[in-house]
Amino acid sequence: MAHDRILITGGAGKVATLLRPRLARPGRVLRLLDVREPAPVEGAGDEEVLISSIDDLDAVVGATTGVDAVVHMGGQSRESDAEEVLRLNAYGTYCVLEAARRAGVRRVILASSNHAAGFHTRDEMPLPAGVSGRPDTLYGWSKVAAEAAGRLYADRFGMDVICLRIGLWFPTPPGPRGLAMWLSPDDGARLVEAALSVESPGYRLVWGISRNTRRWWSLAEGEAIGYHPKDDAEVYAEQLVAEHGEPDFAADPVLTRVGGQWCDVPLGRHY
Template sequence: MATLLITGAAGRIGSALRPRLLSAGHDLVLLDERTPSDPVAPGERFVPGSVNDVGALDDALIGADTVVHLAGIPTEAPWDDLVAANLTGTKNVLERAAGAGVRRVLQASSIHAVGLVPEPLDEPGTVPGDRLPRPDTYYGVTKAGMELLGSLFADRSGMSIVSARIGAFGERPSSRRALLMWTSPDDLLRLVLATIDLRKPGHHVVWALSRNTGSPADLAAGERIGFRPLDDASTVLDPGARAALPAEDLRYLGGGMADLPLGRSTS
């Protein structure tokens, strides 16, 4: 079994992955500035600190063989804040992981790295997971930059790095867009498990999405590294619940983020 460092472990995605990874038999190191709301369980170790605190990173990396890098600002924000958290923070994680001999990293990129791709609603499966970036915000730019850092460290340090373009993450789809671009917690777990099994160095940009009926996402890039999502947003909700979902902008993959003022925080 693996020992995984989860950065940003107290966040929404980290909180959903923790019990699933423990159930799969893995040990976890949890790094976050905030104490996780769920108590630290047997098989877990909590290290307080941020990805810009290299001392805390070095402590958290002791004994780890895989990193799940989730820390960062998850939406549009001022440029300098995004660069510090999402780019410098990712550089620190990859640099310290490489120095510690960690060979596998899954890092949370985003659909917003390709957010201004016009959404081909009538052409399912046409947008590859490793499509060239077309960001919709400064946030999306930093996620595209994260992917470039993944490429750099995979090539220079012989690491296996997966840049996971996460969509509408949640236990259930929460909008009509999510019916197409949903990421279920169980499918994200499957991508983490596929990353743990990687042995050949390389950088892989993949859709971290469920197998949603009618989605424009082509899942082939993920399948090439053993990621085979099983969930489908169209089967999670009954027809009445699907019809009641709020409408959302469907012009672009990133939806309404394209209309946000650049650099303005949404929190």
């Protein structure tokens, strides 16, 4: 399925910055929407920049007009108060989905989060991507709301909506938790390309992780849409163990819960 013009919300963010050069293709244009100007990225292809917030429905409708698909990365990326996370993550996702519907865009990729399922534990391994929402924070709650909005637009309007429950999308695994939950930049791009390319997926939930030796989340749902990760956080294990000690994925609550230490963060705390 060809997608020659793709809207990326949150186009100036850290994840989008990793993604932009990896999505670059001859003949493909990435339209970047954010409240600030994206920094130049080496290897980026043809790009358009629009400055606006995702909670401005009219602006998002304008940004969505003429694109073939939307990759929704924008929003509040950390714990905050209820008004903030619901405005940007729940209402903002509504604006993106509604703009896509009005513009006739059939494919929307939503960046959800592991924190939408934060209180699920390793006892359920391999943990399916479609487990019910068990948010660990107000942020996680807002991501459950975003996933539900995606379900609504898939069911009611026949849109293809794939929600990526992202683990830890960083250049390298950030600490022992990353040995199980890391999503490498290259695998992140593979995941997004798979979500863009799969024929008629309807509504899907997929874990955003690499092929990590110590993973305990299922890769089956990603494989079903053509996502075949290649990277493994284990190549960083010696370095991480030397720095933090041998991780205990059977007993340490930070490592046995999907949401890790976020399960212990007071609701509404800014950090």
